Amino acid sequence: MTANRPKVLVIEDDPAIQRFLRASLTSHDYEMVEATTGKLGLLFATEQQPDLVILDLGLPDSDGVQIVRELRGWSHLPIIIVSARGQEKDKVLALDAGADDYLTKPFGMPELLARMRVALRHASRVEEGDAEGELEFELGDLRIDLARRLVFRGGEQIHLTPIEYRLLAILVRHAGKVLTHQFLLREVWGPTYVNQSHYLRIFMSNLRRKLEADPACPRYLLTEQGVGYRLCCDG
Amino acid sequence: MTANRPKVLVIEDDPAIQRFLRASLTSHDYEMVEATTGKLGLLFATEQQPDLVILDLGLPDSDGVQIVRELRGWSHLPIIIVSARGQEKDKVLALDAGADDYLTKPFGMPELLARMRVALRHASRVEEGDAEGELEFELGDLRIDLARRLVFRGGEQIHLTPIEYRLLAILVRHAGKVLTHQFLLREVWGPTYVNQSHYLRIFMSNLRRKLEADPACPRYLLTEQGVGYRLCCDG
DNA sequence: ACACCTTATGACATATGTGTAACAACCCTG
DNA sequence: CAGGGTTGTTACACATATGTCATAAGGTGT
Numbered sequence: 001m002t003a004n005r006p007k008v009l010v011i012e013d014d015p016a017i018q019r020f021l022r023a024s025l026t027s028h029d030y031e032m033v034e035a036t037t038g039k040l041g042l043l044f045a046t047e048q049q050p051d052l053v054i055l056d057l058g059l060p061d062s063d064g065v066q067i068v069r070e071l072r073g074w075s076h077l078p079i080i081i082v083s084a085r086g087q088e089k090d091k092v093l094a095l096d097a098g099a100d101d102y103l104t105k106p107f108g109m110p111e112l113l114a115r116m117r118v119a120l121r122h123a124s125r126v127e128e129g130d131a132e133g134e135l136e137f138e139l140g141d142l143r144i145d146l147a148r149r150l151v152f153r154g155g156e157q158i159h160l161t162p163i164e165y166r167l168l169a170i171l172v173r174h175a176g177k178v179l180t181h182q183f184l185l186r187e188v189w190g191p192t193y194v195n196q197s198h199y200l201r202i203f204m205s206n207l208r209r210k211l212e213a214d215p216a217c218p219r220y221l222l223t224e225q226g227v228g229y230r231l232c233c234d235g
Numbered sequence: 236m237t238a239n240r241p242k243v244l245v246i247e248d249d250p251a252i253q254r255f256l257r258a259s260l261t262s263h264d265y266e267m268v269e270a271t272t273g274k275l276g277l278l279f280a281t282e283q284q285p286d287l288v289i290l291d292l293g294l295p296d297s298d299g300v301q302i303v304r305e306l307r308g309w310s311h312l313p314i315i316i317v318s319a320r321g322q323e324k325d326k327v328l329a330l331d332a333g334a335d336d337y338l339t340k341p342f343g344m345p346e347l348l349a350r351m352r353v354a355l356r357h358a359s360r361v362e363e364g365d366a367e368g369e370l371e372f373e374l375g376d377l378r379i380d381l382a383r384r385l386v387f388r389g390g391e392q393i394h395l396t397p398i399e400y401r402l403l404a405i406l407v408r409h410a411g412k413v414l415t416h417q418f419l420l421r422e423v424w425g426p427t428y429v430n431q432s433h434y435l436r437i438f439m440s441n442l443r444r445k446l447e448a449d450p451a452c453p454r455y456l457l458t459e460q461g462v463g464y465r466l467c468c469d470g
Numbered sequence: 471a472c473a474c475c476t477t478a479t480g481a482c483a484t485a486t487g488t489g490t491a492a493c494a495a496c497c498c499t500g
Numbered sequence: 501c502a503g504g505g506t507t508g509t510t511a512c513a514c515a516t517a518t519g520t521c522a523t524a525a526g527g528t529g530t
């Protein structure tokens with residue numbers, strides 16, 4: 001789970017409820033990603049790596065239960081259903097499809113928040129023993145252990161500050177791919193920093209100083225002029 | 236979890252509901268243990284090793300939320316609350332105390348069964364990674380016996396207060412991994428304390444004073460600035 | 471009611487991380 | 501090869517996170 005601000009994906013077509021949720025969630029220190037259709041929802045679930053999904057069953061473009069099944073096909077992401085339908089068979093169907101909780105509209109925000117905490121609690125407990133997803137990477141003399149949040153260079157542990165680590169972790173998770181300035185800034189500092197590319201330069205410099213043998217000729221942390229940065233994945 | 240017939244502990248004083256639950260549960264291939272008071276419930280929870288607890292909040296002899304807290308003190312057993320009280324604040328209180336779900340009476344049996352399946356699903360997922368039954372740890376001159384709840388340093392027993400012990404136990408169970416402030420606060424003090432990080436500082440300080448040779452330069456209880464704490468597992 | 475232990479609270483010193491500014495090096499283009 | 505824009509580096513001030521002490525409040529058993 002993201003360390004500080006859990007990311008919540010809300011799949012909901014009603015703009016009024018979207019607004020309501022956004023206000024409540026952001027004020028309770030959650031990061032919110034919005035999708036108004038099932039298709040978009042599934043896309044964002046893969047791309048944005050949310051910590052929790054709130055799903056309205058009454059979407060116009062797709063069957064909510066089907067979305068739950070598709071999500072469960074590849075992920076154990078907590079899913080909380082929010083629905084106008086209060087029929088017991090609807091609840092049973094959704095819960096058995098893999099949903100973790102089911103709230104009937106209208107519901108109180110405090111209850112939703114409490115149930116979100118329950119879901120995140122479960123997720124964080126499960127995460128502990130989760131070997132899924134390569135969590136240890138080796139590049140030349142570098143070793144990055146995402147599970148333990150440790151970085152080694154030639155057997156020696158390297159201390160990284162929170163921002164340095166977050167930046168590196170994102171590069172590692174997308175090793176080999178070019179990540180744009182915008183993307184990195186948004187992921188590390190947040191959406192309002194997408195133009196502050198000097199932050200990036202400074203922290204890339206810091207990382208190179210700590211990780212590269214010759215920071216002036218980086219072997220791992222490569223610059224893609226005019227685009228962004230890339231973590232070299234082979235040797 | 237028991238392989239075939241999950242064992243359900245029902246803590247409920249109303250004989251009518253007890254009968255109703257017994258009929259439904261046994262016919263759905265659950266084994267049922269009954270307790271009519273909170274005291275008995277806690278006793279059976281330890282003795283019978285159930286897979287799931289269904290707890291009525293309206294017990295005559297004790298506060299249901301308190302029972303949840305006591306259970307959570309030593310176990311992650313799934314707890315489903317069943318209550319006549321439908322007030323939102325009751326739900327929030329119980330869920331934050333550690334309950335996994337909350338149903339308001341009257342409820343339909345199919346829904347309860349579906350929510351039980353959800354809870355057991357979670358438990359079985361967690362269990363996979365939980366299998367490590369290591370209950371004794373050695374780090375340098377420290378020895379921590381989780382089963383007996385004892386801590387030694389260089390052969391000499393160290394007395395820890397309840398909170399100190401819980402904090403240390405969690406660090407030990409995740410030795411090597413960085414645990415965020417939020418996580419530690421939630422596990423030790425509960426979800427409502429996630430912002431009170433000064434508690435953590437003080438109790439880490441206490442632990443270091445008792446466990447470290449030089450509390451100013453800790454070898455075991457390490458700080459990860461801006462993130463959390465970590466128990467060094469090597470050396 | 472008392473003594474005892476534990477936990478909570480407040481104040482303060484210190485350590486660390488981050489944002490900012492200034493400047494140097496680099497790359498592409500004309 | 502000159503110039504503008506992009507990128508890299510360094511140093512420092514500030515804010516924040518952290519560690520520690522002292523003390524108050526709460527609880528328990530005698």
